[in-house]
Amino acid sequence: MKSFFSSFLVLLTVSFACAGEIIRIDTKDNSLVFKVQDQKLYQLWFGAKTGDKLAALPHGTAFPAYATFGTGEVNEVALRVTHADGNTSTELLFESVIKEESGPGIVQTRISLKDSFYPLRVDLVFKAYFAENIIEQWAEISHSEDGRVTLYNFASAQLSFKATSYWLTQLHGDWGNEMNLKESRLTEGIKIIDSKLGARATMYATPSFLLSLDAPGAETQGETIGASLAWPGSFQVALEVNRMQELRLLAGINPFASQYVLDKNELFKTPALLYTYTNGGRGQVSRNFHRWARKYGIRDGEKSRMTLLNNWEATYFDFNEEKLARIIRDAASLDLELFLLDDGWFGNKYPRNNDQAGLGDWQVNKKKLPNGIGFLVKESQKNNVRFGIWIEPEMVNPQSELYENHPEWVIAQPHRPPILFRNQLILDLANPEVQQFVFNAVDDLLRANPGIAYVKWDCNRFIQNGGSNYLPADKQSNLQIGYARGLLSVYEKVNKAHPGVQLMLCSGGGGRMEYGSLPYFHEYWPSDNTDAIQRIFIQWGGSMFFPAIASCNHVSTVPNHQTRRVTPLKLRFDVAMMGKMGMDLQPGQMSAEEFAFSKSAIATYKEIREVIFRGDLYRLESPCESNRASLMYVTEDKTRAIFFGFLLHRKVGEFLPGVKLQGLDPEKSYLVKEINMGPGKNSYLSTHGKVVNGSLMMTSGISLPLNNEYDSIVIELTAH
Numbered sequence: 250m251k252s253f254f255s256s257f258l259v260l261l262t263v264s265f266a267c268a269g270e271i272i273r274i275d276t277k278d279n280s281l282v283f284k285v286q287d288q289k290l291y292q293l294w295f296g297a298k299t300g301d302k303l304a305a306l307p308h309g310t311a312f313p314a315y316a317t318f319g320t321g322e323v324n325e326v327a328l329r330v331t332h333a334d335g336n337t338s339t340e341l342l343f344e345s346v347i348k349e350e351s352g353p354g355i356v357q358t359r360i361s362l363k364d365s366f367y368p369l370r371v372d373l374v375f376k377a378y379f380a381e382n383i384i385e386q387w388a389e390i391s392h393s394e395d396g397r398v399t400l401y402n403f404a405s406a407q408l409s410f411k412a413t414s415y416w417l418t419q420l421h422g423d424w425g426n427e428m429n430l431k432e433s434r435l436t437e438g439i440k441i442i443d444s445k446l447g448a449r450a451t452m453y454a455t456p457s458f459l460l461s462l463d464a465p466g467a468e469t470q471g472e473t474i475g476a477s478l479a480w481p482g483s484f485q486v487a488l489e490v491n492r493m494q495e496l497r498l499l500a501g502i503n504p505f506a507s508q509y510v511l512d513k514n515e516l517f518k519t520p521a522l523l524y525t526y527t528n529g530g531r532g533q534v535s536r537n538f539h540r541w542a543r544k545y546g547i548r549d550g551e552k553s554r555m556t557l558l559n560n561w562e563a564t565y566f567d568f569n570e571e572k573l574a575r576i577i578r579d580a581a582s583l584d585l586e587l588f589l590l591d592d593g594w595f596g597n598k599y600p601r602n603n604d605q606a607g608l609g610d611w612q613v614n615k616k617k618l619p620n621g622i623g624f625l626v627k628e629s630q631k632n633n634v635r636f637g638i639w640i641e642p643e644m645v646n647p648q649s650e651l652y653e654n655h656p657e658w659v660i661a662q663p664h665r666p667p668i669l670f671r672n673q674l675i676l677d678l679a680n681p682e683v684q685q686f687v688f689n690a691v692d693d694l695l696r697a698n699p700g701i702a703y704v705k706w707d708c709n710r711f712i713q714n715g716g717s718n719y720l721p722a723d724k725q726s727n728l729q730i731g732y733a734r735g736l737l738s739v740y741e742k743v744n745k746a747h748p749g750v751q752l753m754l755c756s757g758g759g760g761r762m763e764y765g766s767l768p769y770f771h772e773y774w775p776s777d778n779t780d781a782i783q784r785i786f787i788q789w790g791g792s793m794f795f796p797a798i799a800s801c802n803h804v805s806t807v808p809n810h811q812t813r814r815v816t817p818l819k820l821r822f823d824v825a826m827m828g829k830m831g832m833d834l835q836p837g838q839m840s841a842e843e844f845a846f847s848k849s850a851i852a853t854y855k856e857i858r859e860v861i862f863r864g865d866l867y868r869l870e871s872p873c874e875s876n877r878a879s880l881m882y883v884t885e886d887k888t889r890a891i892f893f894g895f896l897l898h899r900k901v902g903e904f905l906p907g908v909k910l911q912g913l914d915p916e917k918s919y920l921v922k923e924i925n926m927g928p929g930k931n932s933y934l935s936t937h938g939k940v941v942n943g944s945l946m947m948t949s950g951i952s953l954p955l956n957n958e959y960d961s962i963v964i965e966l967t968a969h
């Protein structure tokens with residue numbers, strides 16, 4: 250994923266069309282195998298490593314590797330185009346395969362296909378991340394026909410399976426209720442998960458999903474495929490079970506209303522589908538994705554992260570220098586490492602005092618902050634706290650100077666009233682001039698204030714009524730793809746210009762949880778819902794694909810602003826600790842006892858955060874299946890682990906058994922210690938302070954002193 254590797258290509262093998270050729274894409278435990286037959290490319294196998302035993306493959310059928318329309322196909326296809334002369338059929342023949350080492354432990358395989366008549370080419374490209382068992386696949390389509398070719402379907406990847414039953418687990422949600430897991434059995438016909446939103450693409454559905462073969466998905470066992478499309482725009486995942494009970498999986502950009510007009514010699518590169526296979530259930534899928542993400546899928550994934558204090562729920566738009574300076578001092582006295590100034594700091598002619606005005610005018614509001622951002626940076630520095638700032642540069646309020654000056658920059662259809670969402674419009678990032686404006690908004694801010702260490706990049710609306718003033722009439726349907734590409738190019742420029750600034754990916758909560766954007770961001774905001782109980786579910790869903798190091802979890806006040814629920818401060822901290830912890834409240838409003846607890850919790854978190862950031866996640870008890878939830882992070886060498894347990898709901902007469910730990914070294918013994926109890930509190934954990942054998946804790950389990958609703962516990966295990 251990361252561009253660092255694109256310059257590192259060592260040629261391994263090249264071969265040209267030859268009948269019966271076998272092409273093997275291997276990772277440590279998996280194989281994806283293709284075969285060339287009658288000049289066409291077929292998928293022979295995807296699953297556990299085959300080695301050389303191909304003849305014994307149980308799934309004896311060969312499936313088209315990248316099905317095209319017009320060759321007798323009666324099922325959903327990966328590629329459907331209309332050629333320049335109007336012919337709607339495409340027949341792809343194998344031409345060559347090149348294998349290159351594209352980085353340490355990464356082999357790239359490029360299989361080139363070309364149409365049997367037209368000068369149209371499709372390269373299927375696979376990057377195999379050996380140790381992490383992840384395959385990254387995309388397609389590159391180009392032509393030199395006399396005129397334009399229109400692409401109607403253009404999947405990133407096609408995978409086929411033959412099993413007795415197929416179980417799809419999707420992640421869906423909405424604002425404040427992101428990442429719900431839902432499983433269903435696939436029946437004959439097509440199941441589509443998609444987004445048509447263009448921007449904020451993961452708001453309702455997400456392009457990350459799990460597929461279990463032969464039985465419903467389980468955490469620790471079963472053939473399971475996890476896949477995620479790396480794309481910030483509209484996506485489509487189509488799963489078709491045919492009359493032979495075979496499953497064809499197609500994933501890519503959503504072709505809906507997005508047929509792409511491809512000029513002669515223009516390269517159309519699809520986004521990548523990332524996928525993994527395991528017979529170790531969902532837990533292993535997640536660990537594969539997390540390990541891959543820390544190394545390749547998120548920015549600086551192997552570096553640490555800062556605790557922070559955010560003023561959004563503390564002040565909303567209502568702040569001035571004095572209020573913020575107080576919050577900065579409070580952050581410092583809690584030993585938090587960064588202060589994050591949220592929405593409301595900009596706009597003068599149309600001040601940003603609520604969500605109705607100011608977006609687009611990225612000049613500091615002189616009334617609220619007469620001494621500029623510089624004053625706040627200095628206040629932060631004085632207090633030994635870093636400074637971060639919110640921005641939503643893709644957007645504009647009609648009440649703004651930007652809109653007055655550039656009404657033509659918004660996405661809208663002529664002769665139709667503009668459609669507002671959160672009182673705002675979205676800028677047309679397919680337009681290079683707009684891309685430059687968005688880049689400048691961020692770049693100017695960071696250049697003028699070199700003390701800014703962190704940026705929260707928000708996106709609070711999606712594309713509706715998509716029309717572009719920039720694109721010609723015959724390319725209007727390129728808009729959504731142009732937007733997503735424009736956005737990625739701006740991200741890249743910002744990264745290059747400001748390599749030292751950390752970025753948080755936010756989209757009205759978790760509307761952008763995907764691996765197209767995350768290589769440019771250090772972390773993401775999973776939800777505007779900071780209620781500890783609902784967050785357990787949201788973070789649980791997010792953990793299927795995204796590592797804890799990237800999940801920003803904030804401790805907020807009670808009653809919670811989203812659910813009005815009142816939960817103990819300890820629970821709120823314990824939930825926030827399962828990721829990158831921050832706070833989103835006014836410390837000045839806490840009691841002395843709460844302040845002391847917070848300070849000690851922050852100190853505890855700093856001691857254990859590297860285990861959470863870098864450890865392997867084992868989900869033990871799902872909040873979706875029981876009144877108790879638990880999980881643990883274990884370091885790769887299995888010498889340290891952090892366990893989290895929560896009682897979500899108290900039911901009289903319910904006696905929950907001990908919880909069986911996972912991922913420990915059965916040969917090792919561990920010192921068991923309850924932590925984050927707060928100053929002067931005793932532990933009721935029966936194993937607290939004892940040295941216990943790893944195997945025993947994994948087979949017999951440990952009993953948890955969680956008796957009352959919202960009780961929670963954090964346990965540290967250290968190899969003895």
Ligand code: GLA
Pocket residue numbers: 561591592639707709755756757758774776777
């Ligand atoms: C979005 C974000 C919030 C906050 C507000 C500011 O909703 O998700 O965290 O930044 O915008 O308007």
